[in-house]
Amino acid sequence: MSSGPTPIFLLGILERSGTNFLWDLFRAHPDCGVRRPIWEDKLLGPAHMLEQYVDTVVATWDENWLAPAEERGKLMRALGDGLVSWVTSAAEPLQSHVIVKTPSVENLPLFDDLFGDEVKLLILIRDGRSVVESGVRSFGWSYPLVMKKWADAARTILTAQQMFAETGRRYHLVRYEDVLADQRGQLTEIFTFCGLDPTRFDFEAAEAMPVRGSSTERVEAGAPVDWAKVERPDDFAPQRRHVGWDDGLRHLYAEIAGDASVALGYPLEPLPPLTPAVRGSLVCYRAELAAKLGQRQVRLLRGRALRAAARSRRRR
Secondary structure, three states: OOOOOEEEEEEEOOOOOOHHHHHHHHHOOOOEEEEOOOOOOOOOOOHHHHHHHHHHHHHOOOHHHOOOOHHHHHHHHHHHHHHHHHHHHOEEOOOOEEEEEEOOOOOHHHHHHHOOOOOEEEEEEOOHHHHHHHHHHHHOOOHHHHHHHHHHHHHHHHHHHHHHHHHOOOOEEEEHHHHHHOHHHHHHHHHHHHOOOHHHOOHHHHHOOOEEOOOOOOOOOOOOOOOOEEOOOOOOOHHHOOOOOOHHHHHHHHHHHHHHHHHOOOOOOOOOOOOHHHHHHHHHHHHHHHHHHHHHHHHHHHHHHHHHHHHHHHHO
């Protein structure tokens, strides 16, 4: 890979997990630029297609060539180098580091196949209950559907962690709640991991940074969520978004995401009694999840058909 700014990939477990918050903190470091005008790179989400491409190419190679098995890995890494070149070539301002972000961990296990250790990987996690509640308040998301999305993403992270442990892949797992509780200490660790000098960062200014994209703090009361900066109130506590959940939601979360939550270090409180009313609530939530998953599958199939039709038109 050619020399240039050190790329930092910030991957959030899901939307509403604090990727904008951490990204803004990096932008405040004098040695870190961003890749404008792309605000979310989303490079890893379709990475399975790069893997399919490599496997298709390798399958065409003549066995008589006796190509070493590692050639497949070199081809994958070459594609990754191309992605890094795209990220770093338009870094603004041109500094020693450039950060890109995506609120998704889809295809996270492929990260090590595409990128070497010179590419810094930050995985940002947040309590699934807070993510769910923030999404519901911000965008009217479905409780059961977002619980499932968070649980699926959490399991993707757990799988990737096992794979990275086997390959020696370096990464830094960041807990949103820990950054809120100890911003100076956590950022010092994160910056050091990325190769950025923490002493060049203005921690006092960062602690006074305004809120952006909050599910509760808006420019005007009742206004939709946007990313305009809002003064941070003294009682700002995004880690407590879910404290008002009813018994049905608490049981539903334990059912859908409990194991993944505990595995990522977010233990659950003891569950309330499973009364007939709670059972009835769970039945309704399960039906909602089934309906939402069916609608999502229809959208996926429709999207594939539209993309296939567009490719056909381009070939004419």
